[in-house]
Amino acid sequence: MLEHSHPDVQRSLRLGVAGPVGTGKSSLIALLCRELGTELSLGVITNDIYTDEDARFLRSAGVLAPERIRAVETGACPHTAIRDDVSQNLLAVEDLEQDFTPVDVVLVESGGDNLTATFSPALVDAQFFVLDVAGGGDVARKGGPGIAGADVLIVNKTDLAPYVGVDVEQMVRDASAAREGRTVIALSRTDPTSIARVRTWVLDTLAEFRSGALRPRDPGPMAPHAHADGTVHTHADDSVHPHGDAGRGHEH
Numbered sequence: 464m465l466e467h468s469h470p471d472v473q474r475s476l477r478l479g480v481a482g483p484v485g486t487g488k489s490s491l492i493a494l495l496c497r498e499l500g501t502e503l504s505l506g507v508i509t510n511d512i513y514t515d516e517d518a519r520f521l522r523s524a525g526v527l528a529p530e531r532i533r534a535v536e537t538g539a540c541p542h543t544a545i546r547d548d549v550s551q552n553l554l555a556v557e558d559l560e561q562d563f564t565p566v567d568v569v570l571v572e573s574g575g576d577n578l579t580a581t582f583s584p585a586l587v588d589a590q591f592f593v594l595d596v597a598g599g600g601d602v603a604r605k606g607g608p609g610i611a612g613a614d615v616l617i618v619n620k621t622d623l624a625p626y627v628g629v630d631v632e633q634m635v636r637d638a639s640a641a642r643e644g645r646t647v648i649a650l651s652r653t654d655p656t657s658i659a660r661v662r663t664w665v666l667d668t669l670a671e672f673r674s675g676a677l678r679p680r681d682p683g684p685m686a687p688h689a690h691a692d693g694t695v696h697t698h699a700d701d702s703v704h705p706h707g708d709a710g711r712g713h714e715h
């Protein structure tokens with residue numbers, strides 16, 4: 464099993480939760496804390512650009528001891544801190560592991576971004592990408608590194624499908640096609656069966672991690688994009704380095 468930088472501290476399974484703004488990343492984390500918090504020792508790291516809004520939401524949800532929920536304020540393009548320079552997040556994860564050892568799982572929420580943000584395998588062992596039906600059924604067909612390559616794709620808020628005219632089964636089929644069959648879970652907080660699937664996925668992944676069989680996959684480079692200040696990032700910025708310091712040259 465992978466080690467914590469401190470030899471006496473257990474290294475947790477680190478799970479990333481990424482996806483566009485408002486799709487339900489914090490809600491998924493709250494749900495997992497509620498479902499697993501009694502049987503597992505959990506920690507949560509949130510990433511916001513300028514605030515600790517998500518951490519405050521999760522603390523107020525009362526699903527986990529407030530001191531196990533910590534905010535990283537990225538102060539920059541949110542994907543930078545989860546992909547390019549993950550040191551702030553890694554330190555936050557290791558501090559949690561040390562303070563509450565043994566920690567079984569740390570959930571890391573990315574700042575809400577568009578479709579391009581994925582976690583570096585240097586930070587997380589596996590990752591969720593969260594879409595919601597309210598964003599439109601066609602989003603799943605758009606692909607991109609998160610949709611195509613995350614370990615599990617969540618199609619969230621299926622209870623809203625009738626109101627927004629989305630065919631959930633079609634959206635799941637489109638997403639599965641974009642992912643070459645990797646796991647897609649249609650989820651709603653009002654649907655216990657779907658919640659049980661997500662719970663089982665985490666427990667299975669934890670078992671795989673503990674057996675030493677889990678190998679972090681990199682969903683791939685950030686999609687090329689430009690910023691208002693004229694900075695342009697190309698695929699070449701995100702060539703993956705064996706030690707995980709992908710994106711050297713991706714400067715903000």
Ligand SMILES: Nc1nc2c(ncn2[C@@H]2O[C@H](COP(=O)(O)OP(=O)(O)OP(=O)(O)O)[C@@H](O)[C@H]2O)c(=O)[nH]1
Binds near residue numbers: 574620622623651
């Ligand atoms: N109807 C419905 N609403 C949901 C569900 N899950 C989350 N929501 C709502 O979606 C909104 C956004 O949820 P959040 O969990 O804050 O989304 P987020 O992705 O963390 O948002 P950012 O961190 O701002 O990007 C909230 O109003 C939630 O109550 C669901 O299963 N069904």
Ligand SMILES: [Mg+2]
Binds near residue numbers: 488489490517572
């Ligand atoms: Mg959030």
